[in-house]
Amino acid sequence: MRVFVVAIVVALQLPAHADPAEDAALLHLDRGIAAFNAKDFSTAEREFAAAHQLVPDKANPYRWLALSEIQLGNCKSAVGHIDGFIARVPPADTRVAEMTRWREFCRRELAQPAQSPQLTGTQALAQPSPPEDTQLRQRWWFWPVIGVAALTITGVTVYAVTRGDEATMLPPIRCDATGCR
Amino acid sequence: MMRLALLALLTACGGSDPCDAITGRCIALQVESATVDRIDQLELDVLYGDRHGTATTSDGVVELPLTTAIEVQGSGSLPVGIVAAGKLAGVVLGTGAAQTTSEPGARVDVTIELAPTGDCEAGGYYCGGDKLAGDADTLYQCNGGGVPLARGRCMHGCTVRPTLDDQCEGGSAACIEGGYYCGGDKLAGDPQSRYRCTGGVGADRMICPDGCVVAPPGEDDYCR
Numbered sequence: 001m002r003v004f005v006v007a008i009v010v011a012l013q014l015p016a017h018a019d020p021a022e023d024a025a026l027l028h029l030d031r032g033i034a035a036f037n038a039k040d041f042s043t044a045e046r047e048f049a050a051a052h053q054l055v056p057d058k059a060n061p062y063r064w065l066a067l068s069e070i071q072l073g074n075c076k077s078a079v080g081h082i083d084g085f086i087a088r089v090p091p092a093d094t095r096v097a098e099m100t101r102w103r104e105f106c107r108r109e110l111a112q113p114a115q116s117p118q119l120t121g122t123q124a125l126a127q128p129s130p131p132e133d134t135q136l137r138q139r140w141w142f143w144p145v146i147g148v149a150a151l152t153i154t155g156v157t158v159y160a161v162t163r164g165d166e167a168t169m170l171p172p173i174r175c176d177a178t179g180c181r
Numbered sequence: 182m183m184r185l186a187l188l189a190l191l192t193a194c195g196g197s198d199p200c201d202a203i204t205g206r207c208i209a210l211q212v213e214s215a216t217v218d219r220i221d222q223l224e225l226d227v228l229y230g231d232r233h234g235t236a237t238t239s240d241g242v243v244e245l246p247l248t249t250a251i252e253v254q255g256s257g258s259l260p261v262g263i264v265a266a267g268k269l270a271g272v273v274l275g276t277g278a279a280q281t282t283s284e285p286g287a288r289v290d291v292t293i294e295l296a297p298t299g300d301c302e303a304g305g306y307y308c309g310g311d312k313l314a315g316d317a318d319t320l321y322q323c324n325g326g327g328v329p330l331a332r333g334r335c336m337h338g339c340t341v342r343p344t345l346d347d348q349c350e351g352g353s354a355a356c357i358e359g360g361y362y363c364g365g366d367k368l369a370g371d372p373q374s375r376y377r378c379t380g381g382v383g384a385d386r387m388i389c390p391d392g393c394v395v396a397p398p399g400e401d402d403y404c405r
Binding site: 167168169170171172173174175176177179180181 | 199236244
């Protein structure tokens with residue numbers, strides 16, 4: 001589902017053309033996002049870099065490259081890609097705020113003495129906010145839907161389990177001196 | 182929140198005792214069958230003490246097993262015989278029978294297994310198990326298209342007679358010539374009929390619509 005949603009977002013970012021370079025870039029981007037979600041950030045970075053080489057003017061590869069590099073602890077390179085992304089999208093783009101926060105984070109990281117060549121932003125600060133387009137859990141309707149689904153499944157299961165053991169109950173019969181009814 | 186919802190669900194789905202609403206003596210009857218899947222009427226013939234009644238209970242088409250309650254009024258320890266017939270669209274799919282003893286204010290569990298009906302002849306008298314479901318020591322009347330109707334428990338046993346109606350035996354004590362007796366009381370016959378003792382056997386049969394009462398020694402039995 002996430003991949004599907006991400007693919008739609010990416011497709012919106014990269015208008016469909018018959019351009020083979022764009023098609024190939026889209027393929028790399030898809031692979032990169034899949035690797036990123038699987039926390040294979042090295043592969044993700046390679047795929048995003050390949051996409052970036054094919055479509056150097058597109059904004060989205062900059063963003064993904066930056067996110068991957070932050071995960072790999074390469075804030076210096078990430079800052080460049082963040083700037084590249086921000087320069088290519090309108091100021092009102094919702095992802096600008098996210099990228100700005102990461103840039104500030106990286107600048108703080110770069111201002112400190114290097115602690116470890118593979119120090120990652122996630123280890124030093126907090127879990128990175130995954131790409132917005134993968135944050136289904138943050139949708140207002142996500143948990144209510146999960147709750148309703150869980151209750152429904154539980155109800156159906158309980159009904160199915162108890163139904164087999166429970167006998168149907170018919171109205172009682174009363175027998176007295178005048179007979180039964 | 183989830184736990185509360187689950188608890189409510191379980192409570193709503195949980196079974197309850199068919200005798201819950203009955204304060205007196207109660208028979209919790211479970212009806213099951215290996216051959217009958219569903220019925221739309223459960224017809225019961227109940228013999229309780231020296232009384233007898235027939236009733237039908239239903240709740241649309243229901244699947245077996247099912248339960249119901251029988252509230253029985255009477256005094257002291259009461260022998261109860263139950264014959265059940267499961268019907269669907271007016272057709273008897275299976276019959277079964279059970280015996281129990283009901284104590285005042287007590288609850289007793291009884292299970293009846295419905296089995297394919299026997300090939301009794303409507304209107305004929307049969308001991309239980311002889312072409313119809315029932316207790317071997319109880320005489321029944323075959324009820325075409327319905328539950329066998331108990332005529333009464335045989336104090337001295339029920340005799341199967343292949344070419345004639347089955348009957349209750351009279352026991353070893355002989356009847357007094359000219360006296361009146363219920364069938365099965367010192368002369369062979371139907372427990373819901375009164376006979377005049379003639380030559381040691383019953384004659385001048387009179388059917389008692391509300392049952393025949395065995396009187397103390399020295400007195401004639403009588404129709405209720």
